[in-house]
Amino acid sequence: MSATATAEITPDLVAEHGLSVEEYQRICAILEREPNITELGVFSVMWSEHCSYKSSRVWLKDFPTTGPQVICGPGENAGVVDIGDGQAVIFKMESHNHPSYIEPYQGAATGVGGIMRDVFTMGARPIALMNALRFGDPSHEKTRHLVSGVVSGIGGYGNCVGVPTVGGEVNFDPSYNGNILVNAMCVGLADTDNIFYAVAESADKPVIYVGSKTGRDGIHGATMASAEFAEDSEEKRPTVQVGDPFTEKLLIEACLELMAEDAIIGIQDMGAAGLTSSSVEMAGKSGVGIELNLDHVPCREDAMTAYEMLLSESQERMLMVLRPGHEDAARAIFEKWGLDFAVIGKTTDTGRLVVTHQGRIEADIPVLPVSSEAPLYNRPWSETPAPPEIAPEDVDMPMSAGEALVKLMGSPDLCSRRWVWEQYDHMVMADTVARPGGDAAVVRVHGTDKGIAITTDVTPRYVDADPAEGGKQAVAEAWRNLTATGALPLAITDCLNFGSPERPEIMGQFVGAVKGMSEACLVLAFPVVSGNVSFYNETNGKGILPTPAVGGVGLLDDATKRASIDLKPGDDTLVLIGPERGHLGQSLFLREMHERSEGAPPPVDLDGEKAAGDLIRALIAEGITSTVHDCSDGGLYVAVAEMALAGGRGADILAGDTGLPTHAVLFGEDQGRYVIACSQTNAEAVLTRAAEAAIPARMAGTVGGGALTNDGKDPISLKELSAVHAGWLPGYMDGV
Amino acid sequence: MKAHVIVFPGSNCDRDVAVSLGEAMGRPPEMLWHGETEIPETDLIVLPGGFSYGDYLRCGAIAAKSPIMRDVVKKAEAGTRVLGICNGFQVLTEAGLLPGVLMQNASLKYICRDVMIRVERTDTAFAGKYGNGGVLRIPIAHHEGNYNADDDTLDRLEGDGRVAFRYCTADGDPSAEANPNGSARNIAGIYNEAGTVLGLMPHPERLADPELGGTDGSPMFTSLVEALQ
Numbered sequence: 015m016s017a018t019a020t021a022e023i024t025p026d027l028v029a030e031h032g033l034s035v036e037e038y039q040r041i042c043a044i045l046e047r048e049p050n051i052t053e054l055g056v057f058s059v060m061w062s063e064h065c066s067y068k069s070s071r072v073w074l075k076d077f078p079t080t081g082p083q084v085i086c087g088p089g090e091n092a093g094v095v096d097i098g099d100g101q102a103v104i105f106k107m108e109s110h111n112h113p114s115y116i117e118p119y120q121g122a123a124t125g126v127g128g129i130m131r132d133v134f135t136m137g138a139r140p141i142a143l144m145n146a147l148r149f150g151d152p153s154h155e156k157t158r159h160l161v162s163g164v165v166s167g168i169g170g171y172g173n174c175v176g177v178p179t180v181g182g183e184v185n186f187d188p189s190y191n192g193n194i195l196v197n198a199m200c201v202g203l204a205d206t207d208n209i210f211y212a213v214a215e216s217a218d219k220p221v222i223y224v225g226s227k228t229g230r231d232g233i234h235g236a237t238m239a240s241a242e243f244a245e246d247s248e249e250k251r252p253t254v255q256v257g258d259p260f261t262e263k264l265l266i267e268a269c270l271e272l273m274a275e276d277a278i279i280g281i282q283d284m285g286a287a288g289l290t291s292s293s294v295e296m297a298g299k300s301g302v303g304i305e306l307n308l309d310h311v312p313c314r315e316d317a318m319t320a321y322e323m324l325l326s327e328s329q330e331r332m333l334m335v336l337r338p339g340h341e342d343a344a345r346a347i348f349e350k351w352g353l354d355f356a357v358i359g360k361t362t363d364t365g366r367l368v369v370t371h372q373g374r375i376e377a378d379i380p381v382l383p384v385s386s387e388a389p390l391y392n393r394p395w396s397e398t399p400a401p402p403e404i405a406p407e408d409v410d411m412p413m414s415a416g417e418a419l420v421k422l423m424g425s426p427d428l429c430s431r432r433w434v435w436e437q438y439d440h441m442v443m444a445d446t447v448a449r450p451g452g453d454a455a456v457v458r459v460h461g462t463d464k465g466i467a468i469t470t471d472v473t474p475r476y477v478d479a480d481p482a483e484g485g486k487q488a489v490a491e492a493w494r495n496l497t498a499t500g501a502l503p504l505a506i507t508d509c510l511n512f513g514s515p516e517r518p519e520i521m522g523q524f525v526g527a528v529k530g531m532s533e534a535c536l537v538l539a540f541p542v543v544s545g546n547v548s549f550y551n552e553t554n555g556k557g558i559l560p561t562p563a564v565g566g567v568g569l570l571d572d573a574t575k576r577a578s579i580d581l582k583p584g585d586d587t588l589v590l591i592g593p594e595r596g597h598l599g600q601s602l603f604l605r606e607m608h609e610r611s612e613g614a615p616p617p618v619d620l621d622g623e624k625a626a627g628d629l630i631r632a633l634i635a636e637g638i639t640s641t642v643h644d645c646s647d648g649g650l651y652v653a654v655a656e657m658a659l660a661g662g663r664g665a666d667i668l669a670g671d672t673g674l675p676t677h678a679v680l681f682g683e684d685q686g687r688y689v690i691a692c693s694q695t696n697a698e699a700v701l702t703r704a705a706e707a708a709i710p711a712r713m714a715g716t717v718g719g720g721a722l723t724n725d726g727k728d729p730i731s732l733k734e735l736s737a738v739h740a741g742w743l744p745g746y747m748d749g750v
Numbered sequence: 751m752k753a754h755v756i757v758f759p760g761s762n763c764d765r766d767v768a769v770s771l772g773e774a775m776g777r778p779p780e781m782l783w784h785g786e787t788e789i790p791e792t793d794l795i796v797l798p799g800g801f802s803y804g805d806y807l808r809c810g811a812i813a814a815k816s817p818i819m820r821d822v823v824k825k826a827e828a829g830t831r832v833l834g835i836c837n838g839f840q841v842l843t844e845a846g847l848l849p850g851v852l853m854q855n856a857s858l859k860y861i862c863r864d865v866m867i868r869v870e871r872t873d874t875a876f877a878g879k880y881g882n883g884g885v886l887r888i889p890i891a892h893h894e895g896n897y898n899a900d901d902d903t904l905d906r907l908e909g910d911g912r913v914a915f916r917y918c919t920a921d922g923d924p925s926a927e928a929n930p931n932g933s934a935r936n937i938a939g940i941y942n943e944a945g946t947v948l949g950l951m952p953h954p955e956r957l958a959d960p961e962l963g964g965t966d967g968s969p970m971f972t973s974l975v976e977a978l979q
Contacts, residue, residue: 169860173891174801176762260760260804267759351759439862439891441956442799444766449963458961574961
């Protein structure tokens, strides 16, 4: 799609730009004439699903987005949440799915780079990275290559910039065979009185370009992200950008240095749709116009056209509007860091985006219709049929509980992720007090005892079976994982990965998930402050499992009093907090033992969730326990096994007198539950406290020895369990 | 004691080492931009970890040519203590202050994890507080930490007692299994001939705080403070 301003606008060209006939007519009405090719390109990216949220906005407005802790909710580069003492955390999660499938290393690397820019553009120093990764069937011919490339790409970028990648999640499912998911999250730390927004303020302010030079890479990335894949998707490699983490590091330092002075009015990173979206969004938010002279844009290739410069997605670039008179001081900072700095235009009072190149006007568009009057679709949707309930009694136990545990702990979805996170520098900045492998990572607020807990969660098979319950569960599990460290959950970001919104059943999944998430956010006082929607995750008409990934952030007032999952020397008793119904529908037990992905997912009782979580947090704060693990995939036995492996201490699990089949007690995935370990005396106190709060709780076993047993029998040595648990992923990646 | 931490554009462990060293000193060390040409009077120069110039080609090669390095080399030759951690070790080998090279890890992967290292020598300013030696748990975080040199150089390092630390098991056995990156003779760090310049791949500054899970790195910094008072 190389283009000149004189190219004729044909229906084919309009379609190639991903615009419908109606959308094209609307463009002509806005301009009161036909657009030229450059203008068509601008509308095409700004009205792409990726940039405009045209199919999702109507539903996203239902998310709870406010709370006393929220400083800035959705709509900016990232969400801003107060953590007291004049400081805020700024965070967001974003997808980079299609590029990562086409070119896994660079796709994943630039996903990390992009999300970091969203955070530091607001004045925050990035302090932690997380991710949520979904790959296809391990036996699929591409999976190994994709895992290898994505993991090294994420590491390659974050390690070089020097921001710790403190955890994340990895799952495998055949629905991702042709469309993996790479969702990257960044958390930054800022002073509440020095937060920057994507605004332009008023007319006659200089517009500045900083960072890397512009090349032809990534043109139409946003459009690619807004279409489904077909057989030819790998031919789209040139639309994938190439990352330069060293330049990102310089850009962070230079921006933060300039931000310490009172020079910046507004700043926005050039992400999807590059120069176009950054300039249009900043002007649009302030109701001003903007004039850009592309002759001043630093280019790394010759003879770039206006179309190419406006649509390039070259990485590590930012656009700023400066206070007049501060240009020289700003230039000196960027030159010190060896970065390009160019005044490329100014704000105006015309309300129009006017782009000139080599003396010619290449685009002249009213800003507001492009930025905020993008098409809005209320797409038809059909409700996902309710799945059948599966009674615990209707699921057989094909082997001993110990054998089942070994099988689950060595399965692709439950095995150790050490192979992954050892390729991430998770300790740089020397504040990672809870490393990967627990319920949530905890990084210290530098120079204080406060801690920020971070987690990413979603259980796609639950969402697929029942989008609303699955949406609730994703939010509840993030809340629970933060709680399990002792942190008070503050807010979430999300990354809503779905198939094509043009199919009513997919739109139905989306609507259901958003409703369920909203309900959970409301009850748990856990608002959405930023996020991203990624539709069209399908190949040849087959969609992925609906995957609304949730990134949760919480606060520990004193991180020295945090809890972790490892059984510790003083722990001698296990207590299970939360309800026991032996729910096996959609469980990993049902899938791994019976090859059945069936039934309704476990229901989420949000009031019970909240009560149990509040109790757990109180127990940790009072020092009654410092060993807590949430009970999720694989149920009680897997939770205790993970605690045992982390602490190197065995345990005997009491299946109890619940009236349920033992395997349903051990492997059921009932929600709203935690396992804690403490002294016998404290355990009795815990039961009393739980009873007072009407929260189900019971003694769940004892700690000690070198093996796991249930009701004193069926021993599995930690050595055997550890080998199976640690072995699957490295063995798989080595092709064993 | 006066200490200076050199900051290259892509250094990213400069703050971490400044915190650990500062803790031992009772005040923060000075940070010095790589573009400077002269280091003020100092007792210790630290080259921190990171990716000094992006290190897309040979790690530390460009940093070794940056303006400040002429004075680092001059002062090192005059006996000023120099500590290079991770990327700093790579820079020291590129600058010719230490022999050998750091190649890609044998696994060809970046590795970030705690490893055990054996203290091979305690009669230097860097290791005096390690008493009778012993085994330390210290993290590594690198893609190019596979130390190598020709056999003559390795023999000379061994013969002169210039091996500072060796990767080992928890019992102190420098076995092949305990070698995380393929380094020749399990070498994790080396001294120059005078024992005044130390380069090592493990990051002592990352385990010098009980809240981070260990303090085996702290004695390196307290050793320096005691020796250079």
